[in-house]
Amino acid sequence: MAVPLLSLIVFTPAVGAAALMFMRNDDVVRWTALGVTILDFALCIAMLSGFDTSTYGMQFTETRPWVPTLGITYALGIDGISALFVFLTALLGWICVLASWTAIDRKVKEFMVSLLAMQALMLGVFCALDLFLFYVFWEAMLIPMYVIIGVWGGDGRVYAAFKFFLYTLAGSLMFLIGVIVLYFHGGETFDIRTLMAQDLPFQVQSWLFFAFLIAFAVKVPMVPVHTWLPDAHVQAPTAGSIILAAVLLKMGAYGFLRFSLPMLPEATVHYSTLMLVLSAVAIVYGGLLALAQDDLKKLVAYSSISHMGLVTLGIFTLNLRGLEGGILQMFNHGVTTGALFLFVGLIYERTHTRSIADYGGLMKVAPVYTALLALFALSSMALPGTNSFVGELLVLSGAFAANLAVGAAAVLGALLGAAYLLGMYRKVALGPVSVGLRFKVRDVNAREMAAILPLAVFVLWVGLYPRPFLEIIDASVKHLLAQVHSRGGAQ
């Protein structure tokens, strides 16, 4: 291994953030941030082009001793599941920079530094193969996110940032306890690959399962620990919302996939019905809440709860279709909901209102914007031909195999999704032009288009030709299922 590619991917944004600190001109800061994130994205493409889809093993691994006395190493590596999210994170990195170009007009340098630091840490989470290293990245993420919401957020930013911090910290505390227990029961090692091979007693697995459940459920978020999400989303600046929705929410589901399933297979199988029911509750409850919203951002935020419910549902079906669908749906949700937050941000920049009641007839004022909004709204409601439909079909098909009632609840969530998204679109885009929109709205410009179009490409690409994406995760998912069922027993 000549080039430590993963280290490059993780630390490029970090180095970029450090370099930004020495710049003065806001425009130079913006262009540098854009350059750094695009470079990082290019490195990711290089990584994917060298990625071997035929094996489940960790690839591009790097191991260096860090704190040998405690068994802590600096170990990076990715399998198919993490590769997909490294790619997603790097993709959204430069889209976030573009989305903040004019939306952030004060303390630009500090904002971009936080953004890049955030990206480095998120990439670190997905690449870490050492539990301690993982925990460091996981916890450190809180700081730039707290700053992004708390400094550049809306009027209630301090409250929202604090709530976000408290919830996640409480979850992380449980995670830390779990990590320590795992360390002692798993042979005093932090190596994730070694820990996956351990056969823990069921009692220990159960306790760990619930500790991890609390930690990850806050991140996903699952009902009833979701209440930080709407506040955080509404107050966060656009780029913050995109990161939150597209990547941070995935961390919880990723935690289940990386820790709960392979390390605690017996407990996973034993409690899978509970998880299916919790997921179904989140799908329906999130959908109902979204239906009742007048604030565009809140609507998208609550829809995230519903859609992430579909992800955890897919994961805990513990069958191939459900798992692959769930993971694909994580990617889809990142693309689509990221885009929806971007769209809310774009229109908010122009009109300074997010209340659906203030809109109407936007199609006549900004036709390109509304046409593209339609694409992402339809993608979010999983219209056949778009990315989410493929994921949804897989998850539902897996869900029906696991539990008919839970599958039916998930279908109800899909119906609710159509109701709130089409309802929102009809009120915002169609009908007579509302008073507030008569003169001050311009359509999307080239910079905004550059942020939107790549996401639009993924909507249709995954919708019609998801095979490359499924191929990336396929071997890893099959191996994960084998791990769960060989030791946890079949369902």
Next chain:
Amino acid sequence: MISIRPLLAVAVAVLAALAVLLLNKRVKLRDAVSPVASIAMFAIVASMAPTVLAGGTVDLRLFEILPGIDFAFRVDALGMVFATVSSLLWIAASIYSIGYMRHLNEHAQTRFFACFATSLAAAAGGAFAANLFTLVIFYELLSLVTYPLVYHHEDEEGWAGSRKYLVYLMGASKSVLLAALALTYQIAGSLDFVPGGLLAGVNASAQLLTVVYFCYLFGFAKAAVMPMHAWLPAAMVAPTPVSALLHAVAVVKMGVFCVLRVVFHVFGVGLVGGLGLGIATAYVASFTILMASIYALTRDDLKARLAYSTVSQLSYVVLGAVLLSPVAMVGGIIHIAAHAFSKITLFFCAGSIYCASGKRNISDMAGIGRRLPWTMGAFFVGSLSMIGVPPAAGFISKWYLVLGSAEAGETPFLIVLLISSVLNAAYFLPVSYAAFFGTEAQESPPTVREIPMLTIPLVATAILSVAMGIFPDYFVALAERIVR
């Protein structure tokens, strides 16, 4: 055989839509696009007919979407029936639309023609889809692009009607249809259309299969089987050419087409019969036939009466298929064509009356036949076909249906067919009678006269309805291929 022609048929309509958008400002050129594209599309469809009539299929597999699911086209006899009807009627509808939109000086004509062309692309794509996944992509596309056509007038009524339209169609497909698809994929591991039935011989409980079946029947809400019919009368707020599109060319035809696909190629005749689903569906369809006819009797708005008539006539198609006797199935399939030719004539007439005189209600139409002899003559021909009087097309399909229900030994449905024919006569003939023999309440102004751009297409479709009655061989041959 493998050919790119199914894709080409879809592409022609998509390109037509793009051309319409690009020629936004150049009205004459823009309006010429649709007729030219419709003729091209019909030619492409017709060029595949010999292969299909000879028992072959035209295949085009593009790529794999998921394991067991391809994005693929396969032109078979059933798809050919639907595609022939819609591409042929698009020619008439495109000319009629130009006349209608110009005469009334409608707004947003570019959007109208672009959406119209795209809906034809969706119809062709659906007709040629080789599996459920490909089919629903085009099915949903059709719902979406017809939505702006339904709210075209953008008034209170338009928003309310189009809302109902979308709520019903999307609601059904995002709930029961989605469940049916996921369950089918889970049970069969594929979504392909298989002669004899994809689900025939799978390992699944009868209860589950029954649930899946009814999820399809009501999930394809475009078939307007009660209680999923209310969107159709609500969509009457659209301009008349759109009603023609909805009722004859694409939308409802897509609905019954999907139901037939499910009966023939997803479940298969054997499984539908074995589970007793055929008779159950036949009762639902019979109820729809009779109820909708009674609704139609009570409507004075001509388009509303026609709309309920469509609800009723669609269930003939469903009824024919689920009686599961070969003759009845042939009757159901060819009724797709017979109903399309006659119903488009009737809608064209309603639009022609409206353009010429501004009248919508039947009670105001007394004596109008003397002003609009061609229109009302065509209306009479269309009515006769709906009722099932020889030599019009409706007679042939009803003949097969009646024979088929006798063959299946199902007398109740025979009676339903006869009663409904009487009802058809009861709500259609008074219109023609009043138009020709009634006296006008007040003298109409001389401006009430035939508009050539409207009259020519409607006379042509009236001739088509009779021609199909006299020469039904093409559609009968296709239908027999499916049933065999």
